[in-house]
Amino acid sequence: LFHDCFANGCDASILIDPLSNQSAEKEAGPNISVRGFEVIDDIKKELEAKCPKTVSCADIVALGTRDAVRISGGPAYEVPTGRRDSLVSNREEADNNLPGPDIPIPKLTSEFLSRGFTPEEMVVLLAGGHSIGKVRCIFIEPDATPMDPGYQASISKLCDGPNRDTGFVNMDEHNPNV
Known part of the structure; x- marks a missing residue:
């Protein structure tokens, strides 16, 4: 979720495959180790068969993240739905906006604050999200x-x-x- 939301909003743009003439977010350096795209694809296929054009991929990513947190022993929390999927994906957005592993803490904190996250939420996202998988x-x-x-x-x-x-x-x- 973090890798999708930090680049250009929580719009599932990380799921979009590259085109022959344009790279995509999933090819960005910080996203090289992101996996599980096929799981989202499978869920979307099942949902479309049962209730077409109802659930966005962006909501599937958010809800799947919530469920993964809960299954791995984290807290339960509500996830508002109704996100819309992006139609474009831009590698440069991800390369330029996702903080790298060697960014100084003050700069990292500033990046998260500028996107509306508290320092506590930053720690949860980074430490929690990078302690499984x-x-x-x-x-x-x-x-x-x-x-x-x-x-x-x-x-x-x-x-x-x-x-x-x-x-x-x-x-x-x-x-x-x-």
């Missing part, structure tokens, strides 16, 4: 903080050598499918 190997610095030796060995096995640029590691080794 998978992470690209290039973002892992095994020597940065003390780590369980067994987990560090499995990370090294998955990320060393040619896998450094393309490999992925589960954020939670005990619940890899969360």
Whole structure:
């Protein structure tokens, strides 16, 4: 949800595939590790078969995020519906508007405040959203903080050598499918 909303609003533009003459948000650097597009496609197909032109992809993304938070032990919360889907997707919007992993905290806070988020909401979005699923190997610095030796060995096995640029590691080794 964050990757969709931060670029150009919560409009499902991250789901749009690139065209032969135009790149799309899903190709942007910060979105390279975003996955699950096919799940949204499957849900949309089922909904269209039962109630055509009723539920937007933007609402599916928002509701799916809410459900994923709840299933993984987070709080339940209401999600207003009625979002409209974008008809365009722009890689540059995502590249220019999604904060990178090395942005200084004051700048990051300013970016979130400018979009109406509190510092607390920023922490929830970044820490919560980046503690489940998978992470690209290039973002892992095994020597940065003390780590369980067994987990560090499995990370090294998955990320060393040619896998450094393309490999992925589960954020939670005990619940890899969360």
